[in-house]
Amino acid sequence: xxxxxxxxxxxxxxxxxxxxxxxxTAMSIAGIPMRVVGRDATHMTGRDGHDTSYVTETINMSPxxxxxxxxxxxxxxxxxxxxxxxxxxxxxxERSNNLAGGGFGGAATHIEVxxxxxxxxxxxxxxxxxxxx
Amino acid sequence: xxxxxxxxxxxxxxxxxxRTLLVLVGLVALAVTAISGQSSQADAAAxxxxxIGIVCTYGEGNNPGHPVFNLTTKTGYISxxxxxxxxxxxxxxxxxxxxxxxxxxxxxxxxxxxxxxxxTLEEPVSVTFPGQTGVLADGLPTSQEVTxxxxxxxxxxxxxxxxxxxxxxxxxxxxxxxYESGTNPDKQVRMGLFGALIVRPTMGADYAYNSADSQxxxxxxxxxxxxxxxxxxxxxxxxxxxxxxNNYKPRYWLINGRGFPDSIADxxxxxxxxxPYGALAEIFEFAGTGDRPSMARYLSVGSDNYPFHPHGxxxxxxxxxxxxxxxxxxxxxxxEKFDINIGPGQTWDVLFKWYDAEHYSEANPVPVTVPSxxxxxxxxxxxxxxxxxxxxxxxxxxxxxxxxxxYYIISHNHALYQITSWGVNMTGPITYMRIDPPGTDHxxxxx
Numbered sequence: 001x002x003x004x005x006x007x008x009x010x011x012x013x014x015x016x017x018x019x020x021x022x023x024x025t026a027m028s029i030a031g032i033p034m035r036v037v038g039r040d041a042t043h044m045t046g047r048d049g050h051d052t053s054y055v056t057e058t059i060n061m062s063p064x065x066x067x068x069x070x071x072x073x074x075x076x077x078x079x080x081x082x083x084x085x086x087x088x089x090x091x092x093x094e095r096s097n098n099l100a101g102g103g104f105g106g107a108a109t110h111i112e113v114x115x116x117x118x119x120x121x122x123x124x125x126x127x128x129x130x131x132x133x
Numbered sequence: 134x135x136x137x138x139x140x141x142x143x144x145x146x147x148x149x150x151x152r153t154l155l156v157l158v159g160l161v162a163l164a165v166t167a168i169s170g171q172s173s174q175a176d177a178a179a180x181x182x183x184x185i186g187i188v189c190t191y192g193e194g195n196n197p198g199h200p201v202f203n204l205t206t207k208t209g210y211i212s213x214x215x216x217x218x219x220x221x222x223x224x225x226x227x228x229x230x231x232x233x234x235x236x237x238x239x240x241x242x243x244x245x246x247x248x249x250x251x252x253t254l255e256e257p258v259s260v261t262f263p264g265q266t267g268v269l270a271d272g273l274p275t276s277q278e279v280t281x282x283x284x285x286x287x288x289x290x291x292x293x294x295x296x297x298x299x300x301x302x303x304x305x306x307x308x309x310x311x312y313e314s315g316t317n318p319d320k321q322v323r324m325g326l327f328g329a330l331i332v333r334p335t336m337g338a339d340y341a342y343n344s345a346d347s348q349x350x351x352x353x354x355x356x357x358x359x360x361x362x363x364x365x366x367x368x369x370x371x372x373x374x375x376x377x378x379n380n381y382k383p384r385y386w387l388i389n390g391r392g393f394p395d396s397i398a399d400x401x402x403x404x405x406x407x408x409p410y411g412a413l414a415e416i417f418e419f420a421g422t423g424d425r426p427s428m429a430r431y432l433s434v435g436s437d438n439y440p441f442h443p444h445g446x447x448x449x450x451x452x453x454x455x456x457x458x459x460x461x462x463x464x465x466x467x468x469e470k471f472d473i474n475i476g477p478g479q480t481w482d483v484l485f486k487w488y489d490a491e492h493y494s495e496a497n498p499v500p501v502t503v504p505s506x507x508x509x510x511x512x513x514x515x516x517x518x519x520x521x522x523x524x525x526x527x528x529x530x531x532x533x534x535x536x537x538x539x540y541y542i543i544s545h546n547h548a549l550y551q552i553t554s555w556g557v558n559m560t561g562p563i564t565y566m567r568i569d570p571p572g573t574d575h576x577x578x579x580x
Contacts, residue, residue: 024438026477030287030315031266031275033456051460057264058454060438060476074266077274085276087287091478092436093319094378108284110277 005088005111006128008119009076013111015069015088019061026091027059029071029111034059038068058091076115083112184399185415185575187356187430189239189331190226192246200240205251206258206326207231209407213385214392214560219362220371221407222254222324224312232407233390234358235328238312240304242335242343248300248312250291257290258326260300261315263478264455268302275300278316287315307334307342308455309430309480319378319436324370327434329358332455341428341482342457346465349428349484352575355414357431359439359475359546359562361386364555386435386551386561388412393545393552393563412564414443414544415575418521419486426484433475439551440474443485443544443566447471452482472547487542487568494520514541514565522570537578540568 007013015034019025037044037053044053059067078084090107119129181188192200204224209231211219224235240246252258259278262268268275270289278286291298310330314321334343341347361383369376388396389410396412398405416427429448433439447469451458458466473481493499499519503509506528516535517525523538545563546552552561569575 024476026479028263028478030261030263031268033264033266050464051462052466053460054453054458054466055456056454058476058478060479077267084274087277087284089287091476093322093477094381094436 001126002128003088003109003126004128005109006083006114006119007073007111008114009073009116011073012070013073015071016066017059017061017069018066019063022063024063024092025061025107027061027107028057028089028091030087030089032071032074032086032111033057034069034071036067036069038066040066041068073111073113076113081115081118083114086111086113180401180409184401185355185411185413186352186400187237187239187331187354188400188410190236191239192244193227194247198241198243199245199247201247201249202226202236202238203249203251204235204260206254208254209233211390211408212395212405213362213554214395215554215557217364217385217555219364219367219385221367222321222326222370224250224260224326224328230407232409233325234360234410235312235326237329237331237356237410239331239333241333241338242304242307244304244332246302246304250298250300252291252293252296252298254293256293257286257296257316258314258321259286259288259290259298259316260312260326261287262300262302262310262312262330264308264310264480265302265304268300270298270300272299272301285316287318290316304332306455307332307340308452308457309432309482310455311432311434311478311480313434319381320366320370320376322434323361323363323366323381327360329356329430329432331430339425341451341484344451344457344459347451347457347484348425350416350425353414353416353427355412355427355429356389356410357412357429357441357473357564358389358410359386359431359433359435359441360390361435361437361551381436383435383437383551384553384555386439386546386553388562388564392554392560394560396562396564413567414564415567415569416487417569417571417575418489420571426486429483429485431473431475431479431481431483433477433479436477437548437551438474438476439562440472440547441544441562442472442547444542446485446487446542446566448473448483448485450481450483452480454480487566489521495523512541521568522573537573538570539573539578541565542568 033055035053035055046052088109120132122129194201207223207225211221211233221233223231223233226236250260275288277284312330314326334340336343339351362385363381363383366376389412390408398411400411401409449467450470451467475481511531513534516538517527527533552563554560
């Protein structure tokens with residue numbers, strides 16, 4: 001399954017993280033804050049109904065934990081229709097490396113932000129969304 | 134921590150500090166010479182007269198709202214607690230020489246920040262600013278850099294040997310942040326290309342965030358920057374050899390670039406010429422309403438969780454990753470913690486207070502039976518009196534580093550294998566909270 005994220009500027013994007021490994025992992029996005037709205041399949045709400053969601057750039061996940069986050073795709077900065085690329089990577093660097101030559105080769109992917117309206121809606125989770133005709 | 138471990142701790146502190154004390158005595162004369170010598174160099178800025186707390190580096194340019202930082206990559210060596218040294222890389226601000234960690238950059242919320250990177254290393258180097266948005270590199274949006282089909286950097290880099298790259302961003306929210314290399318980071322960050330960035334909120338430099346309840350005592354603000362070193366990686370880089378990151382195994386862990394007991398030495402201690410930042414948290418008791426808490430800014434550039442643990446003292450976590458712990462409608466989500474389990478690349482902002490809860494004194498003695506001297510270990514920092522501000526003579530053969538009856542309470546990484554230096558126990562990221570008696574001055578005890 002692809003973990004490439006494609007979205008239009010201004011869209012709210014949900015990312016569902018689950019740590020199925022045996023070590024802590026620290027998923028980070030360079031340049032986009034995320035709001036954690038769920039943890040371990042539980043909405044971030046206190047017993048008295050207070051919103052306990054929080055904003056961060058780093059999801060520090062223990063083995064077996066899951067996090068649901070929402071980020072708003074930032075304004076489109078590039079020219080034409082080439083996407084702005086933001087890197088989603090594991091800040092525990094050796095786990096985003098896998099010995100790739102000179103850089104990122106493991107738990108790292110792209111968040112590609114297109115101009116508003118460039119992509120159609122997703123048909124199902126994790127699809128790349130078709131380019132609008 | 135159990136009493137048994139604590140007694141080991143005390144014994145180790147004694148051993149280490151005996152050595153430190155000898156070195157210290159030997160270096161007093163040298164230190165005076167070194168400091169006066171340094172000020173005569175045209176380019177070297179004299180170290181600020183600030184023995185404890187966070188030493189800020191402010192932007193050049195004298196243009197309020199538009200700080201400019203010139204960061205040059207430098208190489209050098211640091212001293213480790215077991216007597217070893219490590220070859221390091223670092224960013225140095227202005228005309229400064231190599232230092233580790235890199236300068237603490239302090240800016241104000243709303244500032245248009247410019248960081249000009251001057252690369253002198255034999256490979257491309259970049260700077261990323263985790264937690265900042267809209268960062269531009271040479272005026273263009275920062276994006277991943279791809280070389281020969283491989284992703285090599287989180288941001289555009291300055292070319293090897295003599296390249297420059299100018300990064301600009303608006304520091305649009307207050308908090309504690311890292312800046313670090315985004316190029317081949319499992320080599321370059323570990324070699325030392327990292328530092329702290331502090332964004333002061335609009336409400337003022339003595340607030341952590343734009344909230345009245347985040348105010349702290351500005352003379353009691355501390356940095357806890359945690360890192361790690363695999364000496365074989367550093368040796369390989371020094372000798373120009375490749376290093377298989379699959380073999381990466383840290384052997385040293387540091388706080389503000391130093392191991393214990395160097396960590397409790399003053400900022401700019403003369404015998405640590407490249408490791409300017411101390412970690413002693415020197416405070417007064419929290420005196421009640423109207424007094425302000427102290428502030429600790431935790432940062433981790435490591436690759437494991439670091440469960441940092443100030444003994445006998447909870448802290449109130451008010452921010453994480455440069456975001457105040459409040460929800461969307463301003464409700465307080467802060468939390469009490471006595472173990473700050475900080476993940477890779479994270480920052481935590483913690484307010485803390487030390488209460489003299491029982492007010493023990495000669496007239497109100499601690500209700501315990503004191504064990505015989507034969508069953509006791511006298512700590513290096515013990516004043517001879519259990520009471521804050523009290524001093525009594527120590528048993529023959531004890532060494533006393535206590536100045537005026539102040540208390541010392543240990544803070545350390547609770548993953549105890551991480552407070553070692555290639556196996557030497559009770560070194561690594563350990564420091565003290567030092568509580569000075571009321572009515573004295575920090576450092577000098579008013580003497």
